[in-house]
Amino acid sequence: MSTDSQDRNLPASARKIRKAREQGQVARSRDLGHFMLVATGALLLATASPWLARWLLDMVASDLRFTPSELRSTAAMGERLAQGGARMLQVIVPVGLVMGLAGVLGALAGGGWNWSLKAVAPSFSKLNPIAGLGRFFSTEQLSQALKASLLSLVLGAVGAAYLYTRLDAFSGMLALPLPAAASGIGGLLLGGLALLLIALGLFAAVDLPLQRQLLHRRLKMSQREARDEHRELEGNQEVKAKIRALMRDQVRRRMMAAVPGADLVVMNPTHYAVALKYEEGRMAAPRVVAKGLDLLAMRIRDLAQSNGVPVLQAPALARALYAHGEVDCEIPAALYAAVAQVLAYVYQLRASAAGRAPMPAGLPELPVPAALDPQHEPPSPPAPDR
Numbered sequence: 001m002s003t004d005s006q007d008r009n010l011p012a013s014a015r016k017i018r019k020a021r022e023q024g025q026v027a028r029s030r031d032l033g034h035f036m037l038v039a040t041g042a043l044l045l046a047t048a049s050p051w052l053a054r055w056l057l058d059m060v061a062s063d064l065r066f067t068p069s070e071l072r073s074t075a076a077m078g079e080r081l082a083q084g085g086a087r088m089l090q091v092i093v094p095v096g097l098v099m100g101l102a103g104v105l106g107a108l109a110g111g112g113w114n115w116s117l118k119a120v121a122p123s124f125s126k127l128n129p130i131a132g133l134g135r136f137f138s139t140e141q142l143s144q145a146l147k148a149s150l151l152s153l154v155l156g157a158v159g160a161a162y163l164y165t166r167l168d169a170f171s172g173m174l175a176l177p178l179p180a181a182a183s184g185i186g187g188l189l190l191g192g193l194a195l196l197l198i199a200l201g202l203f204a205a206v207d208l209p210l211q212r213q214l215l216h217r218r219l220k221m222s223q224r225e226a227r228d229e230h231r232e233l234e235g236n237q238e239v240k241a242k243i244r245a246l247m248r249d250q251v252r253r254r255m256m257a258a259v260p261g262a263d264l265v266v267m268n269p270t271h272y273a274v275a276l277k278y279e280e281g282r283m284a285a286p287r288v289v290a291k292g293l294d295l296l297a298m299r300i301r302d303l304a305q306s307n308g309v310p311v312l313q314a315p316a317l318a319r320a321l322y323a324h325g326e327v328d329c330e331i332p333a334a335l336y337a338a339v340a341q342v343l344a345y346v347y348q349l350r351a352s353a354a355g356r357a358p359m360p361a362g363l364p365e366l367p368v369p370a371a372l373d374p375q376h377e378p379p380s381p382p383a384p385d386r
Contacts, residue, residue, distance in 0.1 A: 007222065008220035008221055008222045008225075009220065009222075010220060010221045010222065010223065010225075010226050011216065011220065011221070012216060012219035012220060012221055013221065013226070013229060015229060016219055016221060016229070017219060020215075020219055025215065025218075025219075026215075027208070027211040027212040027214075027215045028107060028211060029204055029207045029208040029211050030207070031151065031200060031203040031204040031207040031208075032106050032109060032204040032207065032208055033103055033106035033107055034106075034200055034204075035106070035197065035200040035201055035203075035204045036102045036103065036105060036106030036109070037099060037102055037103055037106065038193060038196055038197055038200055039102075039197055040098060040099055040102035041099065041193065042190060042193040042194065042197060044095060044098065045189060045190055045193070046190055049190075052091075055091060059084065059087060059088070066080065143214075147203075147207065147210075151199075151203050154199050154203075155196060155199055155200075158195050158196060158199050159192065159195075159196065162191065162192045162195055163192075166188060166191070166192075169188055170188065173185055173188075251327070252296070255275075255289065255290035255291070255292075255300075255327060256290065256299070256300070256303060258275065258277075258289040258290055259275050259289070259290050259300055259303045259304055259307070259309065260303065260304075260307035260309065261277065261289070262275040262276060262277045262289050262290070262304065262309050263276055263277050263278055263286075263309070263310075263343065263346060264276055264309060264310045264311070264312060264342065264343070264346045265300060265301060265304040265309055265310070265311045265312070266312055266314050266317050266318045266321060266342065267297065267301060267311060267312070267313055267314070267315075267318050268313065268314070268315030268316075268318045268319060269313060269315070270294075270297075270298075271293060271294060271297060272291075272292075272293060272297055272315075272318040272319055272321075272322045273290075273291065273292050273296075273297035273298075273300040273301050273318065273322075274288060274290070274291045274318055274321040274322055274325060275288070275289050275290040275291065275300060275304065275309070276288060276289065276321075276331070276339065276342075276343075277289045278343060283330070284330065285330040285331060285333075285336060286330065286331050286339050286343065287328065287329065287330050287331070288321065288325040288326060288327055288328070288329060288330075288331060289327065289328070290327065291321070291322050291325065291327060293322065310346050310349060312342060312345070312346070312363060314338075314342060314363065314366055316366065316368040316373050317335070317338050317339070317342065317366050317368050319373050319374050319375055320332075320335060320338075320368050320369070320372040320373050320374075321335065321339075323372065323373075323374045324372055332372070334369050334372060335368065335369075335372065337367050338366040338367050338368050341363075341364060341366055341367075342363070342366065345360060345363050345364075348360040
């Protein structure tokens with residue numbers, strides 16, 4: 001079964017929501033934008049209506065009065081019209097900028113700031129007429145069409161009811177002089193805008209959570225999509241295993257390359273091998289340059305013997321160094337004394353081989369703390385007296 005035919009019943013992951021936002025898919029409410037525009041217009045009308053009435057009267061008085069000589073001159077009429085247009089732009093441009101800002105704020109209030117060019121990039125998949133018909137008759141498009149139709153009906157009914165109840169007032173404005181009509185028309189318009197704002201506010205309060213719900217429904221994931229995303233985030237396990245194997249192989253080669261330069265190799269007879277190196281004046285303490293278990297321990301021993309590196313049998317010390325020492329790190333402080341005795345023994349062997357000192361006796365007993373030996377068994381408690 002293909003992914004498209006599976007039921008998408010899983011909520012969208014944070015990664016999918018982030019990718020959808022990068023592609024321009026954000027929950028936006030047109031009703032909230034309409035509400036912000038109408039509210040801004042009503043606020044401008046309420047605060048600036050006296051000034052607008054005076055401006056309108058002044059413009060009519062100055063720009064619509066012409067002398068006979070101006071009427072006979074085309075150039076003079078053009079100049080008067082240009083002056084009138086400039087005066088109108090002085091009001092229209094600021095109002096337009098404020099309304100544009102209100103539209104931007106309405107969009108930001110719904111889905112926040114999201115800058116993405118992918119939403120306007122050409123997509124040849126959208127040119128498929130069959131797919132377009134499917135989107136046109138989808139449940140989401142039908143619900144949007146029904147909501148827009150209902151909003152139009154409600155706003156039309158509210159406007160018609162308001163005009164019907166204020167019909168005498170509007171008709172009376174026609175009989176008033178222009179200054180009185182310009183002053184009184186603002187109050188009537190504000191009353192109608194207030195009713196429209198109430199209707200738009202109710203629709204915006206419903207539409208914004210509805211758009212968010214529809215977006216999350218579109219972004220729902222199938223079981224296969226969730227598995228694929230998890231695999232992408234976690235990475236292919238086979239590739240990870242190969243990478244870990246390569247890293248182990250590189251560490252092993254680096255360790256084996258350091259064995260010929262070691263000062264000694266400490267072993268128990270068959271299982272553990274740890275190569276140590278100490279350079280006086282350059283190292284604060286001996287360092288572990290290689291360690292291995294079983295077959296790798298045998299390879300370290302053979303490589304050390306073939307390069308003349310002493311190999312000493314010290315089972316407890318070898319186990320403690322393997323368990324608590326890290327490659328390319330200094331040995332634990334608790335093993336300083338034991339390792340110092342081993343190094344001193346190796347230096348005596350080298351001096352004896354060069355004829356500068358007698359052959360030392362056997363390796364002394366090493367002070368390896370019992371707590372560092374993995375095979376050390378603590379003594380059993382004494383049996384209670386009967």
